Amino acid sequence: MTDATAPITQDVITIPRKLPEGGRTNLVGLTRDQLRDALIAAGTPEKQAKMRVGQIWQWIYHFGLRDFAAMTNLAKDYRALLAEHFTIEVPEVVSRQISADGTRKYLVRIAGGHEVETVYIPEENRGTLCISSQVGCTLTCSFCHTGTQKLVRNLTAGEIVGQVMLARDDLGEWPVPGEPKDETRLVSNVVLMGMGEPLYNFDNVRDAMKVVMDGEGLTLSRRRITLSTSGVVPEIARAAEEIGCLLAVSFHATTDEVRDRLVPINKRWNIETLLNALREYPRLSNSERITFEYVMLKGVNDSDADARRLVKLIAGIPAKINLIPFNEWPGAPYERSDWERIEAFADIVYKAGYASPIRTPRGEDIMAACGQLKSATERARKSRAEIAAEAGL
Ligand code: SAH
Ligand code: SF4
Numbered sequence: 604m605t606d607a608t609a610p611i612t613q614d615v616i617t618i619p620r621k622l623p624e625g626g627r628t629n630l631v632g633l634t635r636d637q638l639r640d641a642l643i644a645a646g647t648p649e650k651q652a653k654m655r656v657g658q659i660w661q662w663i664y665h666f667g668l669r670d671f672a673a674m675t676n677l678a679k680d681y682r683a684l685l686a687e688h689f690t691i692e693v694p695e696v697v698s699r700q701i702s703a704d705g706t707r708k709y710l711v712r713i714a715g716g717h718e719v720e721t722v723y724i725p726e727e728n729r730g731t732l733c734i735s736s737q738v739g740c741t742l743t744c745s746f747c748h749t750g751t752q753k754l755v756r757n758l759t760a761g762e763i764v765g766q767v768m769l770a771r772d773d774l775g776e777w778p779v780p781g782e783p784k785d786e787t788r789l790v791s792n793v794v795l796m797g798m799g800e801p802l803y804n805f806d807n808v809r810d811a812m813k814v815v816m817d818g819e820g821l822t823l824s825r826r827r828i829t830l831s832t833s834g835v836v837p838e839i840a841r842a843a844e845e846i847g848c849l850l851a852v853s854f855h856a857t858t859d860e861v862r863d864r865l866v867p868i869n870k871r872w873n874i875e876t877l878l879n880a881l882r883e884y885p886r887l888s889n890s891e892r893i894t895f896e897y898v899m900l901k902g903v904n905d906s907d908a909d910a911r912r913l914v915k916l917i918a919g920i921p922a923k924i925n926l927i928p929f930n931e932w933p934g935a936p937y938e939r940s941d942w943e944r945i946e947a948f949a950d951i952v953y954k955a956g957y958a959s960p961i962r963t964p965r966g967e968d969i970m971a972a973c974g975q976l977k978s979a980t981e982r983a984r985k986s987r988a989e990i991a992a993e994a995g996l
Contacts, residue, residue, distance in 0.1 A: 629692045630663060631768065632761025634813050645688040647681075655681075657819075663691055664820025667768065667777035693765035694719075699773065706966030709769065713738070713762050717755050719798050721766040723774070724965050729791040730774075734766040736808050737799025742833055744853070744866050746898055748932040749798045757804040763811035767793060767821060793823055795830045796851070802835035802842060812846050825849075831896065836872040839880040843887035850884055851894035851925070852877070856904050857912035865904070878916060885921055892921040898929050899940035899948065910951035923958040930964055 628641055638660065639652050647655050658676055662668040669692070671677075671685040697718065698710045707723040719735040738755035740747075767790060771777055774789045793815060795801040801808045812828060815821045828848035832839070842850065856862035862869040869877075881893055895917060899905050913924070926949055929939040940948075945961055952959035 627688060627690045629690050629761050630659070631691055631693060632759060632764045632807075632811055632814060634760075634810050635660065635817070637810075641689070646684060659685070660817070660820055664768075664814065664817070665778065666780055667771060669693075692761070693768045693772070694762055696769055696773065700969040702966040702969045704965055706969065707770075707773070708966060708969050709766075709773070711735075711766060711769065713758065715756070719758065719762075719766075721770060721797060722966060723770050723790070725789070728787070730789045731792040731794055732767060732770050732790045733794050733797050734763060735797030735799055736763060736795055736801040736804045740799050741803060742800055742866075742868055744833060744855075746855075746865060746900060746929060746935065746937050748935070752798075757807060758799070760807040760810040760814070763807060764814045764821075767815055791823070792827045792829070794851075795828075800833055800835065801830050802832045802838040805838055805841065809842075809845050812848060816848075826890065829894065831894075833866050833868050834872055834877045835868070836876055836880045839884060840887055843884050843890075847888045847890065849890055849892075849894070850881075850888070851896055852881060853898075854895045854913075855898050857909045857916060861904055865898075865900075874916065878920070881920055892923050895922055895924045896927055897924055898927045899945050900929050901938040901940045901944070903937060905940040905944050905948055907947065907951060910948045914952055914955035914957065917957075923960070924952050926952075926959060926961045928961065928964055930967065 630638060630641070633641060635656055639656050642655050642659075643649055643652050655677075659674065662674050668674065671682045671689070671691070674682055674685075677685075694711045694713045696709050697712045700708045702708070705725045707725075709721045709723075711719050711721055713719060717738045719738055721735060722733040724731045724733065735758065737757050739752035740749050743750045770790055776789045778784050795808065808830070812825075812830075815823050816825050816828065825846070825848045828846075829851050830842060830846065830848050831851040831853060832842075833853045839850070842848075853866060854862075855865050856869075857874075859869060859873045862874060872880075884893060885891065895913075897904070897913070917924075926945055928945060929935075929937055931937075931939060949959040949961055
């Protein structure tokens with residue numbers, strides 16, 4: 604087991620925004636301010652910059668356009684200038700699997716040839732997109748398949764926003780210019796619950812969410828975005844202030860002794876420290892409830908006593924408890940709790956006054972459920988030097 608007191612962020616590689624391809628900058632994932640700066644640097648007169656940002660933003664994020672030549676409200680030579688300096692790129696979908704229940708899992712290739720997974724979960728009148736924030740994860744939660752994969756690198760803001768865009772491509776969700784707008788949203792919610800610990804890639808996640816939440820374009824409100832963290836305490840207040848989305852926390856245990864084993868970051872920031880940070884979140888972010896995720900592991904964390912301890916611990920925090928039946932993966936050291944046990948646990952939590960939905964596993968047949976995300980083709984045990992070389996660093 605790794606030493607959770609060691610500086611965990613040291614293995615994270617962040618690649619610069621500029622992609623190697625022809626030295627052109629990818630505009631996807633730039634915030635409005637960054638886009639403005641980029642346009643000015645490429646020769647856009649300063650007094651036109653704001654208007655150009657608005658026009659280009661609408662083409663990219665409202666209409667889903669990838670080609671400057673088709674931006675018909677811009678002068679031809681300006682379109683040529685843009686094409687010379689910039690690209691509009693989203694990660695490539697290498698494969699798509701569709702589960703019997705309609706869940707779609709995309710294997711997505713990012714710069715350097717690495718792969719992450721994005722999962723679309725359709726529900727009645729809405730749909731949730733589960734996106735990744737890192738390739739692999741530096742943390743080693745013992746029940747999580749992603750945790751067995753060595754971290755390769757942080758995703759860029761463009762690669763994070765790009766996952767929302769490629770799902771809309773696949774679902775055919777972009778409006779057509781001139782045609783009436785269809786108000787039903789297929790991707791109505793985004794959860795940062797795929798591969799990686801989003802708070803260890805803070806700046807890119809924040810910038811990406813700024814783009815996704817912008818009032819024009821993808822326009823998902825901050826209440827439709829949920830960031831899930833294993834409990835990176837120092838970044839929780841920052842997430843409230845700088846992102847302001849809903850928060851989910853991978854709680855999973857009611858004693859430090861058990862949480863140390865399940866979520867090793869607990870050795871660094873224990874339950875009490877985590878709860879103190881969580882108590883502040885709703886006020887700082889002006890949001891309602893915090894979601895406590897609780898994976899049900901047979902004989903490990905699923906007793907009545909655990910349920911009672913849980914409600915005592917979170918007393919005073921506006922909360923919902925999501926009970927997640929453990930998703931098994933080959934070689935996993937745990938089993939899923941029996942259904943009756945999960946229901947008994949849910950009942951105690953519910954009677955204490957908290958919503959306690961049991962999450963129905965989705966997309967199990969394609970290994971798309973929580974914690975099963977791990978790209979089969981990832982050549983896991985590479986040296987950091989190899990990885991850096993591949994990423995063009
Ligand atoms: N790193 C972040 C977000 C990604 S994990 C975090 O840990 O919160 C998304 C959720 O899936 C977390 O609550 C995680 O604990 C849960 N999870 C991981 N592996 C799982 C498994 N095998 N079965 C069920 N849930 C799992
Ligand atoms: Fe990383 Fe989250 Fe998996 Fe833990 S549960 S190893 S933090 S992805």
